[in-house]
Amino acid sequence: MSSSMLSNISISISDDESDTGRTKVRGRWRRKKLFYRSNRGFFDRALRLLARWWPLVVLVLAMTLLVYEFSKLGRKRSEAVKVDQPHSGDFHDKKTNLNRLDHTTRVVNGVRAVCLKMLEPEELKKLVFPENVVHSSPVKSVIYRSDSGRYPLEGDTTLRHQNRTLRFNLFSGYQTLEEREESFHVKNNAEVHCGFYSDNGGFRISDEDKRYMQDCKAVVSTCAFGGGDELYQPVGLSESSLSKVCYVAFWDEITRVSQEGDGNKIGNDSMIGKWRVVVVRDLPFSDQRLNGKIPKMLSHRLFPKARFSIWVDSKSQLRRDPLGVLEALLWRTGSVFAISEHGARTNLYDEAKAVVKKHKATPEEVDEQIKQYRYDGIPNDRRYHGKKALAEASIIVREHTLLTNLFMCLWFNEVVRFTSRDQLSFPYVLRRLRIPNMNMFPVCTRKDLVNSMGHKRKVKPLGRSVESVE
Secondary structure, rough: OOOHHHHOOOOOOHHHHHHHHHHHHHHHHHHHHHHHHHHHHHHHHHHHHHHHHHHHHHHHHHHHHHHHHHHHHHHHHHHEEOOOOOOOOOOOHHHOOOOOOOOEEEEEOOEEOOOOOOHHHHHHHHOOOOOOOOOOOOOEEEEOOOOOOOOOOOOOOOOOOOOOOOOOEEOOOOOHHHHHHOOOOOOOEEEEEOOEEEEEOOOOHHHHHHHHHHOOOOOEEEEOOOOOOOOOOOOOOOHHHHOEEEEEEEOOOOHHHHHHHHHOOOOOEEEEEEEEEOOOOOOOOOOEEEHHHHHHHHHHHHHHOOOOOEEOOOOOOEEOOHHEEEEEEEHOOOOOOEEEEOOOOOOHHHEEEEEEEEHOOOOHHHHHHHHHHHOOOOOOOOOOOOOEEOOOEEEEEEEOHHHHHHHHHHHHHHHHHHHOOHHHHHHHHHHHHHOEEEEEHHHHHHHHHHEOOOOOOOOOOOOOOOOOOO
């Protein structure tokens, strides 16, 4: 029975079931085919867009690569030369700079080095002034113009007509445009205006101070007129420098009274610390900045027997030994003049814009000066003999040669004729006179020479002046 039952059971496989099975397989295959077609359609659209917009894609890629390369270059430069900055910021931060002796350093090609390599202390003790060297120069003598009756005491009417803002007076003399142009043509015997034109021109110094100044062979000088900055004592000095170098600070009566109010009283020996304080009376200009250019630029006239001088602006504290500075910046390099490159700008035309923007001079004054310099053919170059074409004149180190003395006279005449912003006129005089043996050292070196303290108080203008040309 059971066998008969089994024989009666049948399993049918219909075409429908078979089709159903195949349909499932085909369904899976069809879904896969649809997915493939959808991707193919996406790629087709992408290719069509790429074919249409490929120039834009190439441009974006090129710009991205360019930005990347510039960023790498900037990082390399910052790693190649990295200067340790002194403290900056508000007045409290600047006060922390006082008496600092740590060296400013920079990293060059992965190696850290000091910005100014000085002699060791033992070598400084043995350092002496070099023998007098006759430098090759087209100038054999310099004659300073003085009051000889050739100029009217009330001013030159031609100058008054050309420019009502000229500040020529009995101290500066009355330089005409023709005399100005002639002064830049170097001759064996140069005759120039160089301050101290008349005995009635002002800038009076006591006979006792004059005798002291006439004996100086090397001098570090500064000045503060109009009750300006504090008198910062130089630091880092050797015993040799203390005995061989004069340290002279020029004050006026306003500064003397102001400093005495702060407890800085001049001693009976005319000294405050290491500084011999010379009180100047009857300043010749109402502009105190211009009065400050006299000791800054005319040190060869104030110290007639000095061979070397270092000028330090009143906002700075000298922190390197003067003899060591002379050796490093002049004697070692064979230079007769050393001054710092500018830290922010590169030429006088950029500086002119900054002077106007910062209200350091009126636009009319600056415009007149720049027009004259363009007329005289001064280019807009940013480099001069491989250095920046603009200097920062807070520190000046020089040997008093005939050529450097002439240079300073011409520079002084420019700040009298135009604006008192000496950084505008320095590159002009440098290009016109073409002084050789010029050492324009980097900003890093300047930061190592001094502690920057910033200006303490605003300078008070004079109530009177001996100026003749308004």
